[in-house]
Amino acid sequence: MAQEPIDMRKASLGIELGSTRIKAMLVDERGTPLASGGYTWENRFINGYWTYAMEDVTHGLQVCYASLKKDVKEKYGIILTSVGAIGISGMMHGYLAFDVHDNLLVPFRTWRNTTTTEASTRLSQLFGCNIPLRWSISHLYQAILDKEPHVPHIARITTLSGYVHHRLTGRKVLGVGDASGMFPIDSEAGTYNARMVDAFTALTAGYGFPWKFENIFPTVLTAGESAGFLTEDGARFLDPEGDLTAGIPFCPPEGDAGTGMTATNSVRPATGNISAGTSIFAMVVLQRPLAGFHREIDVVTTPAGVPVAMVHCNNGTGDIDGWVNLFGQMLECAGASVPKHKLYDVFYGKALEGDEDYGGLAACNYMAGEPVANVESGRPLFVRVPGARFTVENFCRVHLFSAMAPLRMGMDILMKEEKVQLERLWAHGGFFKTEKVGQKIAASALGIDVSVTQTASEGGAWGMALLASYMLKKNLGEKIEEYLDRKIFSDADVKSEAPDSELTKAFDAFMEQYPKVLEVERSARRL
Template sequence: RWSIAQLYDAAIHDAPHTQHVRYMTTLSGYVHWYLTGERVLGVGDASGMFPIDPKTHRFREDLLNQFNDLYHKEGYTQDVYDVLPKVLVAGEDAGYLTETGAKLIDPNQELQAGCPMCAPEGDAATGMVATKSVAPRTGNISAGTSIFSMIVLDHPLEKLYPEVDLVTTPAGDEVAMIHANNCTSDINAWMDLFAEVLDTMGAAYTKEDLFTRMFEKALEGDKELGHLLSYGYVSGEFITDVPPGYPLFIRSFESQFNLANVMKTHIFSAFSTLKIGIDLLKRNEALEIDSMIGHGGIFKTEGVAQSFLAAALESPVSVMQTASEGGAWGIAVLARYHVDHQGQKLSDYLDHHAFGDVEALVIEPKAEDVESFKQYIERFEAGLPLERQADTHFNS
């Protein structure tokens, strides 16, 4: 809804360009418009422009009419129905590559016009396709410098949550998107410290081997993680109400301060803020997750971060060979689905065609790890007042 919010903000502040606005779209929609001449947008990307009706998979007409009333009261005459693109779900006709579009792609004019085009989508929707996370009660987690989850809902949310952004799959099913600003940055800083120790000692190692050995060591950590606590907050977090971030590592003189517990604590911490956001929906909305796909560098060491994430979510977590392919591969799959689907649901098409032979490592949550993560989250939430005060006391 960022797009429509910007337009309304421009209207109430009398921005000079507002009266000239005739069409708004996303980057993917803009490129598609140039290539095909069609003002259309995939429902996943469109859900970030304006709220989607989960039944019709189009923009909500009641809210379109409401916006028109407010917009016209500000003295503007455009109709929002004309300003926004037409919404399409995966498989619907989105136009054909024009002669002009072909020349834009290939100035040598070897590429011919006329090929069918699928509905344009952004990286969130194509990422869901690339990880086969489009069926209800499935989802994916992308973990890097930041971390976010996309969970396909099997029923509408009853309440509004500032921590949760509602988008859709390319097929139009509602998705709860939860984003945390911090994930692996603090872990990387500790790895740099460990590397400096090895360099000082003159030890021979590779960075990949260092990460692998340190992550594998985390599996030896005890159930209580040595009573250690880490906040890898190099930036602020909306979910936990931490405006500026300040990385903290906390222990008492009685803590079991060893390498295994340190590494386990850091990995648990990387997933903690996201878990708090997901647990909010589990408590209040009966959110259920049958399976999740993890992708990102933190999962490179087989079975470590993946098993801890399974414990955090209390659901199976898979890491697939195609998870590193990303959005470019996802939109290619959508394009193939557009010409091949023959009425088949997108989720079924992915199961039987795009991912039929793809191998995946699936890890089920272990009861002792689930309990361990619950205990850690209690300490994590109890210590948040310290994290909130850290920047005030040390950077003021």
């Protein structure tokens, strides 16, 4: 039976193009989820690059939006024709380059690619700060160094969220959080660092390209600013059935890091969060600049432009997903049928029952290269020595430990070397869906309380919807953190897990042997 109709003009829609799922979330004025839609997709490894086809982007968005419309129809008995505001989010970083006719010049190169070592190293030295391999400027400069023929024809480059936003509104803009994964941001100016822009311009002047940096990079906007309106063409693109009307306002498109900070209310200095899915990353909003230069730490920003220390690990739950799928196939071959969510609950739950030394097993979850650990290419591996206690419990434990290991390496730098002060980390993502398990392991691995809210499982699409809603309320004069405190999280249901001494001891032992595991991982690249 349909629920009571609501005024969709007061609702906000967030759409996030994540690594494995495109999700749409419609929320009311208090951020309460009203309806959702989704589409499952996967990246592909083609000609040496991790990529998604633009045809898959189009198809995925349309299927996702159609499922949202269906959910609205079933719940409220109405056809969705308009909402108060829309926001688009996507995987940060990467490289999407277009010519003057908006033709894609090379296939989308995602954040997962680690082919830019030379460019990253040179730019880090030039700018005096860490420029990660996955950042857009690294991809651009590497293409220049490799003399790729498409470079002189570039008219603009952007991220995935910027591409979709432009397709829907015609605006070549980007939220500051996502832009900070393209090029370093001057947080006081709220745009790209002018000194570094000049340095890059001088570095590339001799190539004689017809473009300039300021012409090909998107305009930077901060949370609450207007980022355009849905065009007639954009409405037909998103909703080919023709029900969606043009004119809906858009907030600045953001990256998945920014939506994760928003979804966990971690946008105020001295707050932090973990997003754990296909990749795992931690964000710590800084109270002061970092004292040192660390290759393992990026400095990006919140959606409002406040500096953030980011530990980004390319590899998260992908290897675990592979094992769960394999076990599910084995059960099907035996004539059993177990829901996927139950398989995950068992896998995660059994990890808490493993031996303190996890049976002498070893695992490395690298599906792709892992810059934090200085590993160029990924080969997921599981190793056991003769006599190891090869049990389900130990197997599950060592794989969950493996997922947290690279993050621990980066967080040790922030917590021990930089003396960053945090009371807790807020968490969201697939790693934390099984109640308590992911939280407990993350807390024990990192030595800090890990908390989740009831809405944490809604993920980045929900965070993006909140940013769209904030834009509608910006005239109240509130900062984003004030808005989230007052309107969204004032009565949040919070569940916290503290570090467990037994798990901490076990994880510390895992990290002691981890350098030896990485030796095996590096040698496996020859396979």
